[in-house]
Amino acid sequence: MIRAVVLAVVLFASAAQAEPSFFDWLDAAPGRRAEVAALQRYLDKTHVGDVLGPEDLLRNASSWRSCGLGYPWSMPPRELWPHVVPTLRFIRDQVIPEIGPVMVESGWREPKLNACAGGAPRSAHALYYALDLVPQDMITRRELIATVCRLHARKGKGYNIGLGFYDGVRFHIDSKAYRRWGSDNHGKTSPCSTFTG
Template sequence: MLLKRISVLLTISCGFIGCTQTPPISKAISSHPIQPTTFSPQSSLLPPASYQAWLLQSGHQFKVQAYKNFLAQQRVEFVVPDFEMFRSARDWQQCHYDEYDVPDPSVWGNAVATLRLLKYLHDQGIVNNIEVTSSYRSPYLNLCAGGAKTSSHLLNSAIDFRIGSPQPSGQEQLEIQADKLKLCKFWQQQGQSWRMGLGIYNTGQIHIDTQGFRTWGPDHTWHSSLCGEIIL
């Protein structure tokens, strides 16, 4: 596929998790034809025993249901099982934290735009076979995990996911790369109207948020982003 470098006028600087952008992108958001959806489970995967045990502790089940009720009122839904969306961070054990967490109510509203974006990407066939690995992170966990002070995970506006299996075969790697290119093309063509942030890492992790139009790669700047090239 023929690729041509984009002339980038914005300087992007990113921390370990999350990015900042100078100068800031305009906050005007164009409307999107999001169809009302029924808030219902999107997968038949059985939750792991660890999630079921966590639900029974400290009123977690009540908090989960309250959050899901709020999202239902906003007409948004998860496109992956609940236990994936409530994962805290991959470093939860090292930080002596729970594997799952419910966002603080003060940031519930920030998830709406990003959940709509993820569902749109899923419904359009741009991303398939994904596994969410992290979403909301409490201030303590974000600090312990080395997250940026302004990380969009703190705001409950970010979702990290992986496409395909943890150890993909050669053929699957080609399919994953094709999906990443589709995601980049979407970001280039429609990302600004969604205020979409997109990070693609060598680990296979992909980050999306709706906190500003920007992209970054393994070195946490736009220079290393796969999306810094025109996808034909």
């Protein structure tokens, strides 16, 4: 009996922590499917519609649950859509050919979520310039840093790209401004500055 109760509690806790489905989020608000379709049409028109699918592109932040959001996706306002286009071009033209496909961990953050996640009020995430990514293919942190830092050195200025690194293989790309930083958000700690090989 005790074993059955423990198992039921474990299963309930696991179900409570399970991520809701993207389709549940699409259906949770009237007009959301139409708005997502409009974003896809806009990205197709700007020739970046095939870089990332909407389930990836609309991820808000990995802290969505602890920040009190019901879903890990958010719909950015239309006036911000142009901001992500150069970011997607850089990912398509430079990042994916070098490290393979990527998944989004964090994209546009509405103001409350951005503040909860520790972002500045006018952060690149709050304005939809930024995507935090992780490679889908196996790669070491050292290999990732070497590859992405070389890309940033060669092509980052031309694309106006900001590059940041977090722990592990999570990294940040934005097209708000050309710059780079490390896990403490300072340029001096960018692994690109100290990477030797």
